Amino acid sequence: MTNETNVTRTAAVKPAARLSKVWFIPLVALLVGAWMIFQQWANQGPLITIELETASGIEVNKTPIKARDLDVGVVKSIDLKPDLDGVVITARMDKSVADLLTTDTEFWVVSPRISFSGVSGLNTLLSGSYIAMEPAENGQIRSDFIALSRPPVTPPGTPGLHITLxxxxxxxxxxxxxxxxxGFKVGExxxxxxxIEERVVYYNAFIEAPYHKLITENTRFWNVSGVKINLASSGISVETGSLETLLTNGVTFGIPPGFAAGEQITKRAYFDIYPSYESAADERFKLSAEFILLIxxxxxxxxxxAPVExxxxxxxxxLAINMQSPLPxxxxxExxxxxxxxxxxxxxxxxPDNQQGLEFVRKxxxxxxxxxxxxxxxxGNVLTGALYVDLQHVENAPPVKQAALLGYDFIPSASDEFTQITQKVDALLNKLNQVPLDTVVEDIQQVIATMTATADSVAQTSDNINAKISELDVQLLNQQIAVVSGQLTQLLADYSDGSNSYENINDSMRALQQTMRDMQPLLIRLNEKPNSLVFGDNLSQDPQPTRKSTND
Incomplete structure (x- = not known):
């Protein structure tokens, strides 16, 4: 029999853990998520609203907001305005540009735009439209903006000068x-x-640096838009600016001749735009003496x-034609x-352009x-028929009866040469109308009849001459002319070079020349001593009479 021993074992009881290690994983994930959310909240920029006329090309969470081609925000929502006059865009901006959202900051939509002044926004054909931002440090911080209807011509901060035309x-x-x-584009x-009250159009313009230094207090602006064809009294003139102004409008500026440059303009100033260079140049003349004419x-x-010359x-x-006046x-x-x-x-x-010069002109x-x-x-121009006023001195001018009229100094008028010629032609036509045409026509008919009779007589005489010529024997006359011509030919042949007559004449001439040479000494002696033929050459000198001496 086997002895069985009963062994009693006691179990160790330990308390259960309050937090399982498995929970560390979601806890860490929660902490990381919270940290990321905090970082996102801490680093995100402000929300702003931008009012636009239309939301064409704008998409939520896709359309960016760019400054200098750098993304600084994105569109978050698009809503209609309460008055249905446009749309309101809510955008989230980066924190880096939060301090640049001031009252001077401008927004506008960049999209493909084609105009006479240029082409812009072609890069948005593939990428889509975006909202451009022009940041500004000046001004107060704000969160609601109204976008420009089109891109600004001159971005803020560009060096130059703002003026008003x-x-x-x-x-x-x-x-x-x-x-x-x-010829250079220096501004826009x-x-x-x-x-509306003044009925004047004002244009804000910008002159880029360094050309803004050309704007002085005496600078004048005038229109150079398109092509101008001026049909004035001085002729036809064609004016045009640059190629850009042929397609669009434009102005140019300068200092009229005779004017000093003046002080440079450093802040916004106002200038007038004149229709042409001539009107801008004439602006330098401030005073003028006015006179009235009676035409x-x-x-x-x-x-x-029209010019006065x-x-x-x-x-x-x-200045005025047919102005309102109390003239009777x-x-x-007529x-x-x-x-x-x-x-x-x-x-x-x-x-001088002052009161002293004005008084001199009037006097x-x-x-x-x-x-x-x-x-x-x-x-001044036959093609256009334009007239001008010419002041001239007229001989034998009638005396002037008045010195002033309607409060202006009076200058009498005189007809020009063309008018005088017209008056003479009218007088000639009046005299022609007074001529008795019936009597003149009868006299002319009588002269024509006389001339016809004379012509018939001349024709009869011509017939008689032709008859006499026909009666002549033309053949016999031709034969006689041929005989005379042959005799003349024979005579010329007898005296031609190599003929006997020609040789005889030459011999006679040679003999005559020899005789003249032989007579030359005799002629010389006769020339020296004409009496040598009578007294000979041996005579002594002519006897000289002597005075008889008183002693003899």
């Missing part, structure tokens, strides 16, 4: 139109504002702005004189008017 004329400019100087128009002939072809030099211009009569009356107002610039007659014109100065309308 204005024009009351009908030509208009648009954003991006160039400002030209001697930025934006346009039309003042008793047609003024067709005379326009406001003296001895071919322009000294003024026409109406334009429908003897009504049309009033024309002109001016003369002291600066154009080599006088000089009054003095000449009392003598022989008269105003005449002349045709």
């Amino acid at each position: 204005n024009s009351a004329d009908e030509f208009a400019f648009k954003e991006g139109d160039p400002i030209i100087y001697k 128009f930025e934006d346009i504002f039309f003042n 008793d002939e047609t003024v067709r072809g005379l326009e406001v702005g 003296y001895r071919g030099i322009e000294i003024g211009e026409v 009569g109406t334009i429908l009356e 003897d009504y004189d049309i009033p024309v107002l002109i001016n003369i610039y002291p600066g154009k007659v080599r006088q 000089q014109i009054k003095h000449w008017v009392q003598q022989d100065l008269r105003a005449t309308l002349r045709m």
Whole structure:
């Protein structure tokens, strides 16, 4: 029998762990997630809103916001404005540009754009549109913005000068139109504002550095848009700017001749835009003496702005034609004189542009008017028929009855040569109309009849001459002419070179020459001593009488 021993074992009881090691994995993941969320929250930039006219090309979570071609934000949502006047875009910006979101910061949509001033945004054809941002450090921090309708012409911070141009004329400019100087593009128009009360268009423009140093207090701007064909009294002139201004509008600037440059403009200033260079150059003349003319002939072809010349030099211009005046009569009356107002610039007659020069011009014109100065309308261009006012001295001019009219100094007028010729032609036609044409026609018919009878008589005489010629024996006459011609030929042959007659004549001439040579000594002796043929050569000298001596 086997002894069985009962062994009693006691189990060790340990308390269970409160936290399992398995939970460390999700805890670590939770901490990493929280840290990432904190980092994302700490590093994310602010939310901003941008108002646009349309959301064309904008996509949520895709359309970026770029500054200097660097992504600095992304569109998060697009909503309609409460007044349905556009859309509001909510965008998340990077923290790095949070301090650059100020009141001077500008946004605009970049998309393909083609205009007369250029082509832009072609890189978005493949990548899609994006919102461009022009950051600015100046100003207060803000989160709501209104985007520009188009990209700004001049980005903020560009070195140069901002100016304002204005024009009351009908030509208009648009954003991006160039400002030209001697063929170079030196600036552009930025934006346009039309003042309804003043009825003047104001243009904000920008001149790039270093060309902004050319803008001084005496600078003038004028229009050079397209091609200008001027049909004036001086002829036809064609003006054009650069190739860019042929397709778009544009202006240029400069300092009129005779003007000092003046002080440089360093801050925004206002300038007028003149229609042409001539009008801009004439602006340097501030004062002018005004005179009135009374024209008793047609003024067709005379326009406001037409030149006033003296001895071919322009000294003024026409200010008004047929202006409202209390003159008696109406334009429908035959003897009504049309009033024309002109001016003369002291600066154009080599006088100072001040009150002293103005008084000199008025005094000089009054003095000449009392003598022989008269105003005449002349045709400056036959093609266009444009007229100008020519001041000239007229011989035997009638005396002037008045010195002033309608408050202006008066200059009497005189007809030009063309009008005088027309008057003479009219007088000649009037005399022709007074000629008795019936009597003249009868006299002419009688002369024609006499001339016809004379012609018949001449024809009869011609027939008689032809009959006498036909009666002549032409054949016999020809034979006689042939005989005479043969005899003449024979005579010429007898005296031709090598004939006997020719040799005989030559022998006779030689003998005659020999005889003359033989007689030459005799002729010489006779010339020296004419009496040698009578007394001979041996005679002594002629006896000389002597005086008888008194002693003999």
